[in-house]
Every structure is written in C-alpha cells, then in structure tokens.
Amino acid sequence: MNNNKKDMEDNKKTWSGRFNEPVSALVERYTASVNFDQRLAEYDIQGSLAHAQMLSEQGIISTDDFSAIQHGLQQILEEIRNQQFSWLLEQEDVHLNIEKRLTALVGDAGKRLHTGRSRNDQVATDIRLFLRAAIDEIIQLIKAMQQALLDLAEQHLHTVMPGFTHLQVAQPISFGHHLMAYFEMLKRDTERLIDCRKRVNQLPLGAAALAGTSYPINRERVAQLLHFEGICQNSLDAVSDRDFAIEFSACAALIMTHLSRMSEEFILWMNPSFGFIQLADRFCTGSSIMPQKRNPDVPELVRGKTGRVNGHLIALLTLMKAQPLAYNKDNQEDKEPLFDTVDTLTDTLRIYADMLSGVRVNQETMRASALRGYATATDLADYLVKKGIPFRDAHEIVAQAVQYTEQKDCDLSKLALNELQQFSIQIESDVFTVLTLEGSMNSRNHTGGTAPDQVRIAIQKAKKWLTTDHIFSRA
C-alpha cells in the first residue's frame, strides 16, 4: 500500500471511495463545519429518527434495523447532552459525525440510515427544525417584553412628556402612549415571524441530493412525524434555497432595528440634559477614569449589535445571489450568521424585558421639558380655527405669540389674557384650558390618539392580543 492509500485507511472519509489522496489538513479545516453545525445535533437526530421510521414502515429497511438505529441514536443523543460525544473534524460535519458513531454502535443498520436521503435534504431539514424552534422562542420573548412595556405604560397613562418631531419639542403626549408605540412595532414583528414560520415549516426530506429518490418513500409521513405543516414541492428548490432563513433574518433585523430605536431614546433620556429616566444600575457601567459617569452600556450595545444582525441579513442574501441550482457548498455558510442572529436577538429580548421593568421615570423633568418647548402652540392654533380663523392665519398668529413668549422666557399658558389678545381679539378666557399640557393631551381623544382614555383602551386591546396563541400548527 502506498503512503497515500495508508493515510486514507487511517482517516477514512465517508465519501472517499473514489479518491486517491487525502485532503490536506488545511482543506479539511476549511471545508469542515462540525465546529459550528454540531449545534444542529438534536434536530439532526430527530430528522433521522423520522426518516428511519418511514423507511421501515415502507419496508425499505427492516424493523430490526429501525430499532437498532433508534437505540443507537438515543445513545448518541445522551452522549451529546452529557458532553461525552467526541466531535471529529475529519468527519466534517454534524451529519457524518453522528452517522459514523451510529455505525460504530449498531453496525450495518447504521449504514442503512442514509438510504433514500442525502446530506443536502438532511441539512435543509435540520435548519428548518432549528429555526422553527427559534421562532417559537423568540415570539415568547417578544411577548414578555411587550408585557413589560404594557406594565410601564399602565403606570404612566397620565405622565406628560414632550412628543418630538425632528427631536424638537412638538406636542405633549402621554408617556404611556409613547411606550405603546413600541408595543405596536413588536406586534407587527411577531406577525411577521408567524408568517415566516409557515414557510420555514415545510419538509425538504425526500428531495435527496437534488432530484428525489427511486425508493418508495412516504414524504407526508415524515412531515407528520416531524410536525411540518407541508412538504417542499420541488426537490431542486428544497435542497438549494435558503429564502426561509433570509426571511427570518429580515424579521430579526427589523426587530433589532426597533429595539435600537428604543435604545437610542433611552440613551438620550438618560443624559442629564434630558433627565427623563434612569435605568437600574445593573444595566449601566461606570468609567475607569471619570468617577461621575454612569454609562448606558446595555442600550448602546443593543444599538451596536443591530449592525451585526443587519450584516448577517446581507451576508445571507449575498450567499444566495449567484448560486445555480441546486445545492452548493456555499450553503454551509448559512449557519453561523443564522445562529448568531438567533443568539443576539434572544439575548437582547431577554435583557430588554428585564431592563424595562427597572426603568425609573422622572415625571417632573418630562413635564418641565414639555412646558419649555411651546408644546401647546398647535392647540392655540386649533382654538383659533374653531373660532372661525383659517388655519394658515391661525398658524401665523400663534407663531407671533410664541416669538413674544420666547422674549419673555415663559410658556404660552403663563401669558395674561390681555397679552394673548394682542395677537387676536378672538382669544377669550376659555383659551387656558387648551393651553395646558393636560388639556392638549386629553383633547386628542380618538383611536390612536394620545389622550389617556385612548391609551387605556389601547392597553386593553394589547392585553387581549398578548393572551392569544397566534401559531395554529404548533409542533
């Protein structure tokens, strides 16, 4: 035996039958995925168990072989859970590592497991099972965060804050209303995930390498065993497209984007120039040089990690864009971005729910800020419109009143009636009800408006939505 042949015997690859020399150590390391795809092991075993059961029910393997495979895979699962399983780089990936061990444990039955299957449809199945479980967990975590938002909003129905446009004081709003805006974003995020889940939850197995298989398989049975709600309808598409993963990443990027916006607000509000809120100490850090500092590290990192999740979306799109049908090894690169997306998102959601429950609100500071910014100027204009003045003229009159008030360095509501009447004789003593922050806020009393009565209704609706199970075909 020449040296190459001998090396190959010592380090035999499952697929190496026709090869004359082993791959170099560098190629082995470069092409292997076991260091990261071992995370799919439990799903790989679930998929194999269902496949083997179907093979035996169809008479493609014997019931004895199926039972040997079952016991072997059960033992492997325990070894993996107890960290006693030796993952071997030379076995390339999670699938071949498990199959090799199975064959060592149960002999020929292990070698029969791969009948009518390819790693191409196997890996596509594993990722879909992984992602389905991840989506279910993420939906629960979003709901926990929404609950924390609701709790805080309920305490602050009547807390007035300045609402901003262009980050300039615009109109007074209820802090509860502001928080509920994020509830709505997260609700849409959940709906997107639920919709994405339907397309994730389709079975690729049976597509084999690319064209299907000549064995009399029963794909519907495998789908049923694995709780897939349908089967992929084209074998080439089943093994090659990762659009379901891209779609999930887009959902994740949007969720992170929403959390990043909230983080940006928390960071601003914690700055003493705003001074609207304080985060609990456990979400902040100090500076090693400036003793006075209390830095909002957690929201800053959420903002920062959003870049990384958005980046993974672009990585997956780029991975896919030039691949001819059907499977290509490029697809092995789908896993790390996907895993990191799931990990970053689940950690962020967990931390956020906790952080929200520890937010302390400085109501007086919020109120003072709204008073400083002429937040009720629109209300004065609307008051004049109701007295018959065209809106554009009313806008002009109020602009002059604001300019006057700026010189006096006070709020509109602090002007005397005769001072206000310099700008329009239509102004009467009832004007003061609309010039107060509460008067302004309470007057926006329609669906979606900031009046505390409406925010209360929004919270009731939100509570009902939270307790509904939106996933109809649960595994």
Ligand code: ARG
């Ligand atoms: N590790 C591979 C992947 O993640 C599994 C499929 C390999 N298939 C193949 N024909 N080499 O995509």
